[in-house]
Amino acid sequence: MKKKTKGGKREGSGGFGPLKRLCAFLLAALLLAPAAAYGAYMPSFQPAPRGVYLENTDTGKLIFEQNAGERMEAGYLAKLMTALMTVEYMEEKGLSLDDEKVALKLYIQNLVYGSANLGGILQGEEVSVRGLLYAMLLQSANEAAMMLGDYIGDGSVGHFADLMNRRAAELGCTGTTFTDPAGFHDDDPAENNWTTPRDMGIIFRRVMENDTLRQILQSRSYDIGPTNKHGSLNQFNYTNAMMSTASDYYYAPVDGGFISVVSGQKAGIAVMASTGGYSYLLVLLESPQGADLAGTRDTLYTEAKNLLQWAFDSFAVRTVMEKGEIMEEVPVRFSSVTDHMPLATSETFMALMPNGLDLTSIQYKYELPEALAAPVQKGLEVGRLHLILADEEIGWVPLVTTDYVEASQLLVWLGWLGAIVHTFWFKFWVLFVITFVVLYSSLLVQVKRRKQRQGRYSRYNAHRSQERYL
Numbered sequence: 001m002k003k004k005t006k007g008g009k010r011e012g013s014g015g016f017g018p019l020k021r022l023c024a025f026l027l028a029a030l031l032l033a034p035a036a037a038y039g040a041y042m043p044s045f046q047p048a049p050r051g052v053y054l055e056n057t058d059t060g061k062l063i064f065e066q067n068a069g070e071r072m073e074a075g076y077l078a079k080l081m082t083a084l085m086t087v088e089y090m091e092e093k094g095l096s097l098d099d100e101k102v103a104l105k106l107y108i109q110n111l112v113y114g115s116a117n118l119g120g121i122l123q124g125e126e127v128s129v130r131g132l133l134y135a136m137l138l139q140s141a142n143e144a145a146m147m148l149g150d151y152i153g154d155g156s157v158g159h160f161a162d163l164m165n166r167r168a169a170e171l172g173c174t175g176t177t178f179t180d181p182a183g184f185h186d187d188d189p190a191e192n193n194w195t196t197p198r199d200m201g202i203i204f205r206r207v208m209e210n211d212t213l214r215q216i217l218q219s220r221s222y223d224i225g226p227t228n229k230h231g232s233l234n235q236f237n238y239t240n241a242m243m244s245t246a247s248d249y250y251y252a253p254v255d256g257g258f259i260s261v262v263s264g265q266k267a268g269i270a271v272m273a274s275t276g277g278y279s280y281l282l283v284l285l286e287s288p289q290g291a292d293l294a295g296t297r298d299t300l301y302t303e304a305k306n307l308l309q310w311a312f313d314s315f316a317v318r319t320v321m322e323k324g325e326i327m328e329e330v331p332v333r334f335s336s337v338t339d340h341m342p343l344a345t346s347e348t349f350m351a352l353m354p355n356g357l358d359l360t361s362i363q364y365k366y367e368l369p370e371a372l373a374a375p376v377q378k379g380l381e382v383g384r385l386h387l388i389l390a391d392e393e394i395g396w397v398p399l400v401t402t403d404y405v406e407a408s409q410l411l412v413w414l415g416w417l418g419a420i421v422h423t424f425w426f427k428f429w430v431l432f433v434i435t436f437v438v439l440y441s442s443l444l445v446q447v448k449r450r451k452q453r454q455g456r457y458s459r460y461n462a463h464r465s466q467e468r469y470l
Contacts, residue, residue, distance in 0.1 A: 051285035053197035072285040074193040075260030078183030097130035131224035149181030173199035204270040217256030249301035321349040335374040343399040363388040376405040
């Protein structure tokens with residue numbers, strides 16, 4: 001029976017010679033350009049930031065990475081972890097974001113004094129937790145971040161930093177260490193906030209999955225309202241120009257994001273964008289500094305937009321395998337009707353792939369039983385078809401039987417007997433019986449010989465007794 005090879009090559013099943021296999025591998029290597037320093041695919045340009053992590057959030061598929069596992073300075077992106085910790089704490093305690101008020105303490109005002117990113121909150125001013133979240137995420141207000149850390153850390157931002165690190169580890173972040181809620185820079189590396197592009201991707205994904213935080217990051221402005229110090233305290237979205245229609249960096253697909261641009265530091269950004277049914281999460285760390293902050297922002301926003309647009313232009317969900325395609329067959333035992341069973345795919349397999357990728361470069365690797373024993377039901381899942389591209393598995397499809405096969409009772413019994421003959425216990429008992437028969441026969445022979453000797457001895461004694469009597 002013909003095996004289906006449309007859209008791919010069968011691995012280890014013949015029909016795919018060494019030369020063709022080498023050509024297919026080289027083609028896939030050219031199209032995908034995998035490398036240790038980069039992710040699964042390579043854009044047509046070299047990204048300027050040292051750290052890049054780009055993921056398709058619809059599939060969880062890594063699209064591109066650059067030094068994604070290396071530790072880099074987190075900067076103000078640490079505020080994303082502070083925001084996540086805050087909403088999780090409030091939900092766990094059953095507290096209201098609007099009812100809980102936090103006052104700016106003197107020691108926090110002294111810590112943030114002179115920093116560029118402030119929300120205009122005065123000493124002793126009481127602001128709701130929701131208001132502080134908006135101030136921190138829309139304006140990157142350092143005093144708001146420190147106030148939240150002090151509130152959740154029971155009066156200690158150091159204790160809150162410990163809680164941040166514990167939560168980061170729980171999320172699977174392996175290269176992240178926070179030292180304060182705001183992400184301040186320190187000349188001493190041990191006192192700095194560190195993360196990796198991949199770790200920050202994990203944190204930012206959790207942030208965007210939270211409805212409250214997603215709504216905040218998608219806002220253009222927020223009016224905190226009257227406080228005990230202000231008649232009105234407005235917070236504007238100064239931190240993400242990609243969401244401002246009045247900005248030269250506006251990029252319509254952006255759903256939310258947060259940047260870290262500080263004088264004397266390399267910049268970073270975490271952003272999520274969606275369009276045309278596709279969604280991507282991007283983290284850039286240590287984007288180069290410009291001549292001034294405007295130049296630094298220009299590089300950061302340009303790199304983010306270019307990478308996101310490259311992803312939208314280059315990838316699409318494509319059908320790799322249709323449901324019901326006959327792909328392989330396996331032997332069938334105990335049937336007088338047929339000796340093989342065709343197997344078909346039980347579902348359609350679709351994957352996010354480069355638009356220009358030739359699907360015939362995909363190889364097939366089968367995971368099948370040696371044989372099926374009749375009776376066999378139709379639609380029974382008996383194996384898997386693994387789809388391999390450039391030596392990496394992109395997914396698998398269940399393989400199911402395509403027909404019902406009735407069993408021959410005679411062949412079943414013969415097979416049953418054959419199976420018994422080959423079992424350990426059958427061989428053991430056969431050997432035991434043979435050994436018993438041999439030993440018993442040997443014993444009988446010895447007994448017979450002994451009786452014969454005793455008979456001859458008895459006749460001899462009788463004869464001697466008769467002679468003596470005469």
